Amino acid sequence: MARIETFDEHPSGTLAAGDGFKLADVDPDSTPGYPGGKSDGQALLAELDGKLATLQEKLFAEAKFGGSKRILLILQAMDTAGKGGIVAHVVGAMDPQGVQLKAFKAPTDEEKSYDFLWRIEKEVPAAGMVGVFDRSHYEDVLIHRVRGWASPQEIERRYVAINEFEARLTDTGTKIVKVMLNISRDEQKARLLARLDDPSKHWKYSSGDLKERAFWDDYMAAYQAAFDNTHTEVAPWHVVPANKKWYARIAVQQLLLQAMEDLNLEWPAAEFDVALERSLVERT
Amino acid sequence: MARIETFDEHPSGTLAAGDGFKLADVDPDSTPGYPGGKSDGQALLAELDGKLATLQEKLFAEAKFGGSKRILLILQAMDTAGKGGIVAHVVGAMDPQGVQLKAFKAPTDEEKSYDFLWRIEKEVPAAGMVGVFDRSHYEDVLIHRVRGWASPQEIERRYVAINEFEARLTDTGTKIVKVMLNISRDEQKARLLARLDDPSKHWKYSSGDLKERAFWDDYMAAYQAAFDNTHTEVAPWHVVPANKKWYARIAVQQLLLQAMEDLNLEWPAAEFDVALERSLVERT
Numbered sequence: 249m250a251r252i253e254t255f256d257e258h259p260s261g262t263l264a265a266g267d268g269f270k271l272a273d274v275d276p277d278s279t280p281g282y283p284g285g286k287s288d289g290q291a292l293l294a295e296l297d298g299k300l301a302t303l304q305e306k307l308f309a310e311a312k313f314g315g316s317k318r319i320l321l322i323l324q325a326m327d328t329a330g331k332g333g334i335v336a337h338v339v340g341a342m343d344p345q346g347v348q349l350k351a352f353k354a355p356t357d358e359e360k361s362y363d364f365l366w367r368i369e370k371e372v373p374a375a376g377m378v379g380v381f382d383r384s385h386y387e388d389v390l391i392h393r394v395r396g397w398a399s400p401q402e403i404e405r406r407y408v409a410i411n412e413f414e415a416r417l418t419d420t421g422t423k424i425v426k427v428m429l430n431i432s433r434d435e436q437k438a439r440l441l442a443r444l445d446d447p448s449k450h451w452k453y454s455s456g457d458l459k460e461r462a463f464w465d466d467y468m469a470a471y472q473a474a475f476d477n478t479h480t481e482v483a484p485w486h487v488v489p490a491n492k493k494w495y496a497r498i499a500v501q502q503l504l505l506q507a508m509e510d511l512n513l514e515w516p517a518a519e520f521d522v523a524l525e526r527s528l529v530e531r532t
Numbered sequence: 533m534a535r536i537e538t539f540d541e542h543p544s545g546t547l548a549a550g551d552g553f554k555l556a557d558v559d560p561d562s563t564p565g566y567p568g569g570k571s572d573g574q575a576l577l578a579e580l581d582g583k584l585a586t587l588q589e590k591l592f593a594e595a596k597f598g599g600s601k602r603i604l605l606i607l608q609a610m611d612t613a614g615k616g617g618i619v620a621h622v623v624g625a626m627d628p629q630g631v632q633l634k635a636f637k638a639p640t641d642e643e644k645s646y647d648f649l650w651r652i653e654k655e656v657p658a659a660g661m662v663g664v665f666d667r668s669h670y671e672d673v674l675i676h677r678v679r680g681w682a683s684p685q686e687i688e689r690r691y692v693a694i695n696e697f698e699a700r701l702t703d704t705g706t707k708i709v710k711v712m713l714n715i716s717r718d719e720q721k722a723r724l725l726a727r728l729d730d731p732s733k734h735w736k737y738s739s740g741d742l743k744e745r746a747f748w749d750d751y752m753a754a755y756q757a758a759f760d761n762t763h764t765e766v767a768p769w770h771v772v773p774a775n776k777k778w779y780a781r782i783a784v785q786q787l788l789l790q791a792m793e794d795l796n797l798e799w800p801a802a803e804f805d806v807a808l809e810r811s812l813v814e815r816t
Binding site for chain 1: 596597616620624627628629631633664724725728731732734735736737739742745799800801804810812814
């Protein structure tokens with residue numbers, strides 16, 4: 249069997265949006281740290297599915313015995329960038345029992361009557377779970393900034409509130425993985441046209457997508473500002489080039505694997521007397 | 533490529549717990565309607581994963597355009613019978629975005645202060661979703677009957693309430709699939725011992741399992757009474773022999789596929805002018 253190509257450099261380093269990071273400098277077509285092509289990438293994804301599932305089961309098992317560790321994967325992107333594909337093909341490899349997925353839509357009137365973090369707090373992952381946010385509280389500093397739905401002062405307040413919120417989650421056992429899937433303007437166009445050309449994809453198309461597309465440059469500026477203000481040591485941002493779907497998937501898989509490994513997960517020790525229980529079962 | 537063995541007779545018929553059904557007559561080792569063995573069964577499961585995922589996507593898509601159809605899979609079984617495996621390996625093939633999984637545990641004090649269906653109603657699937665109940669309102673006529681936590685009159689009231697509840701769900705778009713995974717007493721013993729012999733499975737073992745095991749015959753009587761009282765045309769029970777995990781998985785997969793097919797799902801027609809949207813995208 250051919251050796252499967254692995255990463256030369258781990259995406260947790262190469263894709264981090266730390267000090268001096270400029271979104272405009274990233275090529276959405278690139279595949280940082282990965283020397284292989286599409287078929288290599290697909291093989292790697294399949295190869296590591298089982299490893300990810302086993303780590304997730306350990307995380308789940310620890311919580312059954314009082315562990316408080318958990319993961320929160322936050323996915324942000326322009327429309328068509330592939331958030332759904334990440335959920336289906338990367339998150340989908342894990343046992344549904346250990347995954348807590350929330351797709352945030354436009355807030356309801358009730359949600360709008362509270363602080364923006366009110367509806368988010370209710371969806372944070374329970375101990376042992378892998379939480380996944382498909383969109384998140386970052387909408388409140390992205391679309392709100394782009395459309396002017398909040399004042400600059402309010403946006404600044406939200407950056408601070410987000411950092412405090414994420415630090416609190418981290419303090420209570422959550423490993424946060426923030427991902428922006430980075431596609432190019434041209435790639436979005438191609439994907440929108442592909443949706444229109446395939447009747448089985450019409451349901452994914454919304455003319456609202458075109459409206460947001462018109463604000464492309466403003467969105468890129470809003471993302472840059474979000475990275476500048478909310479990339480922290482405990483909750484770093486990763487910008488994943490996403491013109492190649494296969495690359496985005498293996499990169500996010502690597503980020504999740506790393507997050508799990510950082511948690512030093514172990515199968516919990518039995519809190520019962522194994523030999524005694526064995527003899528009790530034997531007797532039944 | 534070898535032809536993959538398929539079912540001779542569909543489990544939706546052969547496994548139904550209708551008039552005259554006697555749980556005691558079912559062999560948990562049997563593989564009704566399926567002529568193949570384990571490797572055939574595993575190949576069939578993998579083969580049909582994609583079909584199930586596509587149907588589930590259609591279900592999800594319909595709801596985006598106002599459809600009200602949805603699925604509710606109810607899983608009941610003695611401990612170790614393989615509910616978790618069904619969730620991981622059958623449900624897990626579908627996109628997590630379209631699955632709404634709820635594992636019902638012992639009710640909280642707040643939940644106990646309401647009618648038993650109060651906490652269930654909150655977890656019924658939204659339009660377009662595949663809801664999965666890992667345990668359910670049936671606990672209230674199973675363990676409650678076995679342990680005498682409810683009077684015979686109250687159990688009778690609950691059967692009626694369940695039938696009305698499930699009919700109401702059906703009237704509002706839900707296709708209900710009720711499954712009892714049927715393992716033998718000996719097989720449970722073997723599986724409990726296997727959990728004790730593998731440190732990576734200790735977290736799945738609970739000495740409480742042994743307590744319920746002591747009531748085995750009472751549980752079988754309670755299941756029989758549940759089938760007698762709540763097997764209805766709109767919400768039939770299926771008793772799936774489950775000593776062979778691979779068989780239980782392909783049988784439940786078939787039941788889900790049939791439920792999807794009964795819904796006559798179609799990709800929703802575009803509510804927008806495709807040519808116009810195409811030209812608008814081209815211009816951006």
